[in-house]
Amino acid sequence: MKRIGLLGGSFNPAHRGHRAISLAAIAALDLDEVWWLVSPGNPLKAGSPDMAPLTVRMASARRVARRAPIRATDIECRLGTRYTIDTLDKLIARYPRHRFIWLMGADNLAQFHRWRDWRRIARRTPIAVIARPGYEGIARAAPATGWLRHFVHPAAQAQDWTRWSLPALVLLRFRPDDTSATRLRMADPAWQRHFVDNPDPGGAMAPS
Numbered sequence: 001m002k003r004i005g006l007l008g009g010s011f012n013p014a015h016r017g018h019r020a021i022s023l024a025a026i027a028a029l030d031l032d033e034v035w036w037l038v039s040p041g042n043p044l045k046a047g048s049p050d051m052a053p054l055t056v057r058m059a060s061a062r063r064v065a066r067r068a069p070i071r072a073t074d075i076e077c078r079l080g081t082r083y084t085i086d087t088l089d090k091l092i093a094r095y096p097r098h099r100f101i102w103l104m105g106a107d108n109l110a111q112f113h114r115w116r117d118w119r120r121i122a123r124r125t126p127i128a129v130i131a132r133p134g135y136e137g138i139a140r141a142a143p144a145t146g147w148l149r150h151f152v153h154p155a156a157q158a159q160d161w162t163r164w165s166l167p168a169l170v171l172l173r174f175r176p177d178d179t180s181a182t183r184l185r186m187a188d189p190a191w192q193r194h195f196v197d198n199p200d201p202g203g204a205m206a207p208s
Contacts (some may be wrong), residue, residue, distance in 0.1 A: 003162065004199045005128070006091075006100040007103045008084060010181070012052055013060035013191055014038075014072070017179035021130050022070050024174040025103055029128060030159040033069045034103070036061050037087065040077040050185055052192050059195035085117040088124045099162045100125050107130045112144040122148065122167035128158070 005025050011018065016034070022034040038061050040054050052060075054074060061072035081087040084102075091100060102125050104112070109129050112118050122180075127148075129139070139145060151167040153160075158170050185191060 001162075002095075002096075002098045003030060004033045004098050004100050004101055005103045006028060006037060006088075006125075007029045007034055008037040008039060008076075008087075010051065011036060011038045011057045011061045011072075012050070012181050013057065013195075014064040014182060015179045015184055016064065018061075019064050019068065019070065021103070021105070021174060023068060025128060025130065025172065026069060028155070028172050028174075029101060029156050029170075030078060030163060031069075031101075033071055034063070036070060036072045037076055037077075038072060038074055041082060054193045056195045063195075079205075083116045085115075085121050085124070087168040088121060092124065101161055102127045103130065104128075105130050106136055106139040109145065110142045113142060113157065118144060119147070119167075122151070122169070124166070126161045126164055126166065126168040126170070128161070128170050128172055131171065 005022070007018070007022060007025075009018070018036065022036070025031060026034060038054065038058050041051075054077060058072060058074055065072045075091075076082070076087050079087065079090045081090060088100070088102075091098075102121070104127065106129055115121065148167065148169045151169050153164060153168055153170045153171055155170055158172065161168065161170065
């Protein structure tokens, strides 16, 4: 049985903050790997004019994930899924010998109630929420938090997550990294050229 953390997102672009929280989650949850699910199109960000093509975002993610137990993957595109619940259903069926835990930042917890079938997501896999500066108050007041607070486990027991009954939630705190994809795009509006002109053939291999 492999213990896998799933971190979904646009990765537009991937950056050191994604890597830092992934490595910290691997240590806190005793994971074998973290899979970065590079979204073909986030339904909550539909029509965003500054969204780079999937191939560019994948190249960005693979470069940042190099030499770490992190796999950047476009498996959602290959599975034909756009919503997290559909992705989870297919991954759980496809990898019966893997155990998955969903990783999300506190900013995503604040809008979790907007995700399709969010309660069923919580019943399909444990969730680890990673604190982010500036979002804790919003996350605590979010509609989903009122329901999920009944299923919170102590962070000291985080490595036991495969034995928890579902729903299950754990709150993790790491040294914050304030790197922001938005700020990176603003600082270098032409950032995509680094991956179009110099594609990265290496990086972590995607799960097949």
